[in-house]
Amino acid sequence: MTTSSTLAGRRVGITADRRWRAQADLLESLGAEVIHGPTIRTVDLSGDEALRQATLDLIDRPPDFLVGSNGMGMTMWLEAADAWELGGPLRDALRRGRVVARGAKALSALRRQGFEVAWQAPSETMEEIVDFLIGQGIGTARVALQLFDPGGHPSTAIL
Helix, strand or coil, X not given: CCHHHCCCCCEEEECCCCCHHHHHHHHHHCCCEEEECCCCCCCCHHHCHHHHHHHHHHHHCCCCEEEECCHHHHXXXXXXXXXXXCHHHHHHHHHXXXXXXXXXXXXXXXXXXXXXXXXXXXXXXXXXXXXXXHHCXXXXXXXXXXXXXXXXXXXXXXX
């Protein structure tokens, strides 16, 4: 059996959006027919004017807390800020406050960007984030929340 026909006659679906081509090339080199159907799409945020304005606002008035809710969202926001030549000032502003991560992916993304994460939610829920912030006596604190859902999350209504 040759490696070029290991998957001959097989059809493989790839649901990834990012870096899917490398996976497809490997599978095709093994003889598979590849079908690409991403279940999530990566969006270029550099054209999002509302996000740019929110970024400028955070640079002008740094938050007391930054909440990173997911790794991809944090990475894409910071990449958009870099495209606007605001990445350095944004990172500086966000580092002035305490940084909180909802889960492991957000924690990893924040660390890769040079942030020191003060706390991570043990079960990776927004409810834990809200409880933590309330426990910190946020009162009139300014909280920057990187949303994972444009519609928000019911647990963040209090913020």
